Amino acid sequence: MAQVPNKVAFPKDGAKTYSLVELVKGAPTVMVEKGPDNTVFSFPVVALLELLLVLGVSALLLLMSLARNAPLEEFANPTLTTDPAKAPxxxxxxxxxxxxxxxxxxxxxxxxxxxxxxxxxxxxxxxxxxxxxxxxxxxxxxxxxxxxxxxxxxxxxxxxxxxxxxxxxxxxxxxxxxxxxxxxxxxxxxxxxxxxxxxxxxxxxxxxxxxxxxxxxxxxxxxxxxxxxxxxxxxxxxxxxxxxxxxxxxxxxxx
Amino acid sequence: MPTWIESITRSRLWRSFFRHGWPDNPLDRSLVMTSNIFFHLHPVKMNRKSLRVTYSFGLGVMVVIVFGILSLTGLLLMFYYTPAIEHAYSNVVRLQTQVPFGQLLRNLHRWGAHLMVILVVLHMARVFYTGAYKPPREFNWVVGVVLLLLTLGASFTGYLLPWDQLAYWAITVGTSVAGYAPLVGSQARLFLLGGPEIGQEALTRFYALHVMLIPAAIVLVTSLHLWRVRKDGGLAANDAD
Known part of the structure; x- marks a missing residue:
């Protein structure tokens, strides 16, 4: 392990009861001057929203499936080109x-x-x-x-x-x-x-x-x-x- | 809390299932999210801004839901389908005419596949127009583009499986595009189809890609995609001032 240099910017002073432990770069983690906390607990709000989406998407898909059948043409015939021949x-x-x-x-x-x-x-x-x-x-x-x-x-x-x-x-x-x-x-x-x-x-x-x-x-x-x-x-x-x-x-x- | 609920949530059976109490207080509402395999993708608390319907329209969540429906219906379809050119078509006809709700099952899978492509494209447009691709989310945008390509691949490989005229000629047209690439074009087409023409080899390959390789890739890459959403600070709406 490398030796920590003896000379430090903030020497520990026995007369003081505090010392600089670490310098934190970047934004403070505390919510000082950050405005009111605009969060909610995910449970149950998100769980309910997602359940609603599950029901909505399933209902939509079910209605589509009841309204119209998936197409099925004749058995594939490599010798008979469809006109027009289209990709998906x-x-x-x-x-x-x-x-x-x-x-x-x-x-x-x-x-x-x-x-x-x-x-x-x-x-x-x-x-x-x-x-x-x-x-x-x-x-x-x-x-x-x-x-x-x-x-x-x-x-x-x-x-x-x-x-x-x-x-x-x-x-x-x-x-x-x-x-x-x-x-x-x-x-x-x-x-x-x-x-x-x-x-x-x-x-x-x-x-x-x-x-x-x-x-x-x-x-x-x-x-x-x-x-x-x-x-x-x-x-x-x-x-x-x-x-x-x-x-x-x-x-x-x-x- | 009623005592009967308390007696359930305190029982040894309940506690062996759930590592949290009834979620009516901040601690247990946090534990629900962190100790449940389905919920742990979500943060414990969410910013109200990211929950606004007109911000995200829930498009990404809807893609996951449709993918779930497609996996379920696809699995059921596999019970009735053989990837052999002499059986595939008659299997589909039998599914539609003789299997209870067989036609409905196929419809759900077909329209679900189209819906997924539409939702993925709309999700991408939403992320672009809200500027949500900007740092630190740039890599997750690239992952999203990969997922778009995988979705197209999943839909395209499934298109051949009914082995009808529509499937055969759509895949003929679609794969001929691969042949236009200079130098590697014809090799790429041969690799995809397993032969010069669309035949049993092509059906085998498309089936393996459609039911195994591409869905597995989608699950893996989607896990990465959702994990990155969390790691990059949730929805970009959180960062907006």
Whole structure:
């Protein structure tokens, strides 16, 4: 064991009845100047709240199960392709993206970038202030709703325009596949996502506000693509109104 | 306290079950939480701010509840299901037509799976928009993203099991995505399906993933997730000024 240096900042004085035992760094553990204690005993409040949630969720699920049966089609037949052939609904956003660019870009690069970005959010925005409050500030709330509105306009516009004027068809034979299917969609989607961040630059946004914009772009776009793929894609994976699908196909058959 | 309750809670049988008295005083209300395996995940006292319904909407708790319902219904479904391509479909048909409440059981599992995906996504949005990922909770946010991916994996692997047209072609479309990855794509798809086409090997693998590997991973990672919530100071609402 290492020797404790003899010279101490607060020497023990035999004439005194007190001595400095330890220096505590950080906030005091006593509740001095911390405001009134705003806590309740977890039991029974939390136990009752959780019991209520158990009953509520079970009732909801039971009602759903009584209202509608799980789908079951014919025995799997590898030689008979269904039209349209759709992935489970939560992957329909991915399948919709595949319609708008090179598979490696849409099914591999962009999803990987999205997951890594979402995981990196707390390391990009590591300011402790503003945690535990919805949208952190009134300005954050306004930014979130404006971005939502923008994404709800920009992403459907991108889907419809790309569907009407697909670069891979228009540029066939004129430009290599890499340009038409990889570079162009990547640049266009990148610009759509970056535009609100660039527009925000003059207002000197905090990192939290940049994250609010980027996550909202990602979240709302994911919903737009999922809804488009699930509700608006019919036979031949072409766009139709959900209530006007040919051949008696209903998007809900795919749940 | 009525004497009959007292005589029960003081009996040797009761005391062998519960290490605390009737929870009508601060000490026993604390002991309930610390000495009960179901309650010990919770703190003894909670901040009123974190209990506000409009703060968390209880979404994370609801995910745990739906996962519990899915485990229970899934276990019951296992009694009627064989993961073999010549039996799987007829097992499901028999479950729906001949087993009492079989259709209801399958409905609960199916709609529960969809509900869980929706709740996990909503929970993630709630945590993001309340800024609850900020330090010291940054690692728990990453754990949460892993749980989202595991939830999608659990739902996706279960999708193949009825072995009907819907299942077969949805998994065909879904796994073809894996094949688009450069260099490792076709190998990854082969690893997942156990062959070039979706057949018995794919069903065996998806079944093992669905009933064992992924649920076990979800239980383990969720334990870490909830433990970290406690260690990082409970809900972020506590820190808000």
């Amino acid at each position: 609904w939560y992957f329909m956003g991915l399948q919709e993206m595949l319609e708008h660019g090179h598979p490696t870009l849409m099914a591999v690069v962009l999803p990987t970038v999205m997951v890594l970005f979402v995981m990196a959010i707390p390391y990009l925005d590591n300011d402790r202030r503003g945690s535990g409050r919805w949208f952190t500030s009134p300005r954050g709330r306004k930014l979130t709703w404006n971005t939502t509105l923008y994404a709800l306009l920009a992403m459907p516009a991108f889907i419809l325009l790309d569907n009407a004027f697909p670069p891979r068809e228009l540029l066939r034979g004129m430009a290599p596949d890499f340009i038409a299917q990889f570079a162009i969609p990547a640049v266009v989607m990148g610009l759509i996502v970056a535009a609100p961040v660039l527009a925000l630059r003059r207002q000197r946004p905090t990192m939290r506000e940049v994250m609010l914009v980027l996550f909202t772009m990602l979240f709302v776009s994911a919903i737009v693509f999922t809804v488009t793929g699930f509700f608006f894609r019919g036979p031949g994976f072409r766009l139709y109104w959900p209530w006007d699908m040919p051949g008696g196909y209903s998007p809900f058959d795919n749940l």
